[in-house]
Amino acid sequence: MKKAVQTLPKITLKQLAVFVSIYQTGSTSRASEQLHLSQSAVSSALTELESRLQMPLFERVGRRLNQHPNAHPVYIQAQAILGQSLTLEHYHKHHAEQIHIGASTTIGNYVLPPLLAKLYGVLPDANVDMYIANTQEVVSEVERLNIDIALVEGKPRPLDTKVIEQRAWRTDTLMIFAKRNSKWLDSIGIHIESNIESNIDGYDDGHDDGADCYRLSIAQLATLPLLVREAGSGTRQIIDEQLLQHMPDAEVIMAIQQSEAIKHMVSADIGLGCLSQHVIDAELASGELVQVKVAGIDLARTWWLVWHKARHQSPIWQTFIDIIQAG
Structure with missing residues (x-):
C-alpha cells in the first residue's frame, strides 16, 4: 500500500510581502504599520511561510528578530516574485x-x-x-x-x-454626385435645378430642401462614367446590390480604394461618384459638388x-x- 503524500499549503504573495517587510524593517510591529495589517496577522503569515519552507527565517531573541542565514537567499527570490506580480498588475491595468x-x-x-x-x-x-x-x-x-x-x-x-x-x-444613405456644371451631364442636356422643384415631383431623398441637384433617370445614369469603391468595401456592396443591378450596362470606369480619391476625381470632372453623404457634406454645402438624384433608386444602408x-x-x-x- 502506497504511503499518502502530504500536501503542503501553498506559499502566498501575502506571506512573501510580510517576510520582505520584516526583513527590511527589522520587526513585526514596523511591518504591520507598513502593510496596514495587525501585528498578529504579520506574525501568523511569517510562521506559515517558515512552516511551508520548513526552515527558520529569523531567530527570535526576546522581542527581537535576528535574520537567519536562510533569510537572505529567500529575500532575493521573494523580491523577484513580488516584482513580477507588480509587473503583471501594471500589465493588466494597461490592457x-x-x-x-x-x-x-x-x-x-x-x-x-x-x-x-x-x-x-x-x-x-x-x-x-x-x-x-x-x-x-x-x-x-x-x-x-x-x-x-x-x-x-x-x-x-x-x-x-x-x-x-x-x-x-x-443607418446611412449613399449619394450619387457630380461636379457642378459637369461636362458629362451637360452633354446629355441635364441641368442643375433646385431640390424644391424636384420634391414636387416626388424626388425626396431626405436631403436638405432647397439644395441644388441634378435629376436623372436610371437609363440616363447608365450612360455616364461612374467612379466606385473597390469590391469588398461596404459602399461597393450597396452600389452593386441597389444601383448597378438596375444598370447592367453601366460604364464603371474605375474602382478605387479611397473615398477621398473618388471625391477629388469627381471634382476634376472625371466622372460621377457614389459615396456616403458623410464624405461629401462639406463640398455639397460649398456648392463644389452637386447631388444627382435618380428616380426609383434607394441607397439607404445599415x-x-x-x-x-x-x-x-x-x-x-x-x-x-x-x-x-x-x-
Missing part, C-alpha cells in the same frame, strides 16, 4: 484601458473621430489602437481576434457566423457593430459600446 477598434473607411475617417473624443472625455488614459480598411478586411481581422470591436458599413460576411456577433447600429464572441469584453469595451449606441 484594461486598451481597446483595438476596427472601422471601414467612411466610418473610420468621418464618423469615428468624434466618438473617440467622447471616449477620451470619459477615459482620458484610454489606449486606442485603430485599424481602418474596407469592410471585408476589417471583419477578417475580427475573426482573427485582432480587433475588439468593429464598425462597418457593409453587411458582415464572416467565414464562421457562429463565432461572430453582429448588431445593426445606425451600419453594423461586429465583434468576436470569444473576445474579452473589458470595461473600456463596454464604455465604448455605450458611447456609440448613445451617439
